[in-house]
Amino acid sequence: MPQQGETGPRQNQNRATAPARTGGEPVRWAPAGTTITLMTVTGLLVVGQLYAVIPLLPAMARDWGGTHAEMTATSSLFGIAYAVGFLLTGPLSDRFGRRRVVVTGLTAMAVTTLAIAFAPSLAAGGTLRVVQGLCAAGFSPAALAYLTERLAPRHRPVALSCLVTSFTAAAITGQVSAQALLEVSGWQGFFAVSAAAIAVVVVLLRIVMLPDAPQPGGSLLTPFRVMARLVVRPQLALVCLAALSVLSSFAGLYVALQLLGPPVLVRSDGAMLALRLSAFPAMVAIPLAAPLLNRYRATHRAGLALAAGAAATLALTAAGDSVLVVGVLMLVFVTAIMVVSPGLTQLVSELGAPARGAAVALYTFALLVGASVGPQLVAVIRDAGFTAVLVVLGAVQVAGAVLVAVAGGLAGRGRGQAEREGAQTP
Known part of the structure; x- marks a missing residue:
């Protein structure tokens, strides 16, 4: 029988009839369409900065006098700082409010992004990328x-799907926009235009996002102590461990195709770009299908999706040199990956309530660590050949599916115990 998230449809319907309260004050729902659109565009802009430097590296290397390896390190520096920063900003948003942290962080990002366009050296540029x-x-x-907090419950599945999908789609849109602007205004122009775009969305976010509810006082360290307690919650810990498999397999598989895949892909940047663009139907379809997907428990659909992704990965071993077959299998793989994260994000937010910022920070940190580990895993085992790499990446996804299944089992036992205790209560 289909079920709604981890809580069941009846509970979500009850939530929909009574706006959430923070500090005893009623909270009105945010405008869904405007909020979802603006958040999705912002996700593309922000996360796109991680991937956009890939086509810019040769031009930046010429101007800064760095090697290709040194320039690639600037992208890694951004990624590491970005992931570690989650562990700071998540708890801080619990303490100071979501809008305040978003607007402050992106304002600083706009200034830093503009400064990169004028960086005189590799050292200065690398430092600014860390700050960015x-x-x-x-x-x-x-x-x-x-x-999760400020949209009406019926809009949350679509909203979370759109935002999480934008994080993955940014790998494509970031590179495409950077390549286009490089030919028009050089790599400096890309960072200048990005800074202006971020500044615009900051203003719009300040207008569209609802004011932060009154925040409790107390020590600044309190939300970080809460995060430390969240880490040891079994179900949340299992979901975060499973998250390592999501983007590690995603990033690792694209790197494997680029380095070791069919010759037509290895020899042609255009073919690889076309392969990336072919994933866009999945990125559009999954947010639209969110209401249907949300009828099933997050752990169930995430586990099945990871298993489907593993099957598509292993099927690539038999694809040969057929670009069409590779393209179809990659569409299946990307669709599976797109299904995983929105439901788990909502589940993590519920498990961490009221410290949702800290809980989601742990989850997104695990996702980004996975994205960094995947390419490194491919680099370590690449000498074993393309087939061996695919088998390992498939195994990583199977391990993630098992962890999600165990987390779902813990949730089921928890619900059963609660029902038994409720039945015994006079």
Whole structure:
């Protein structure tokens, strides 16, 4: 029987009839369409900065006098700072409010992004990329928590799907926009235009996002102590461990195709770009299908999706040199990956309530760590060949599916115990 999230349809219907309260005050729902659109565009802009430098690296290397390896390190520096920053901004958004953290972080990011365009050297540019990553971290955990708290329940599945999908789609849109602007205004122009775009969305977010509810006082360290307690919650810990498999397999598989895949892909950047663009139907379809997907428990659909992704990955071993077959299997794989995260994000937010920012920060940190580990895993085992790499990446997804299944089992036992205790209560 289909079920709504981890809580059941009846409970969600009850929630829909009574707006959430914070500090004893009623909270009105945010405008769904405007909020979802603006958050999705912002996600593309912010996360796109992680991937956009890939086509810019040769031009930046010429101007800064760095090697290709040194330039690639600037992208890693952004990614590391971005992931670590989640562990700071998530708890801070619990303490100071979602809108305040989002607006402050993105304002600083706009200034830093503009400064990169004028950086005179590799050292200065690398330092600014670290600062840019830390500032960018002000968006994702706080935005995900905001959508869970401030949108009416019926809009949350679509909202979370759109925002999480934008994080993955940014890998494509970031590179495409950077390549287009590079030919018009150089790499400096890309960062200048990005800074202006971020500044615009900051103003719009300040207008559209509802004011932060009154925040409790207390020590600044309190939300970080809460985060430490969240880490040891078994179900939340299992979901975060499973999250490592999501983007590690996603990033790892694209790197494997680029380095070791069919010759037509290895020899042609255009073919690889076309393969990436072919994933867009999945990125559009999954948010639209969110109401249907949300009828099933998050752990059930995430586990099945990871298993389907593993099957598509292993099927690539038999694809040969057929670009069409590879394209179809990659569409299945990307669709599966797109299904996983929105439901788990909502589940993590519920498990961490009221410290949703801290809980989502832990989850998104695990996702980004996975994205960094995946390519490194491919680099370590690449000498074993393309087939061996695919088998390992498939195994990673199977392990993630098992962890999600165990987390779902814990949730089921918890619900059963609660029902038994309720039945015994006079």
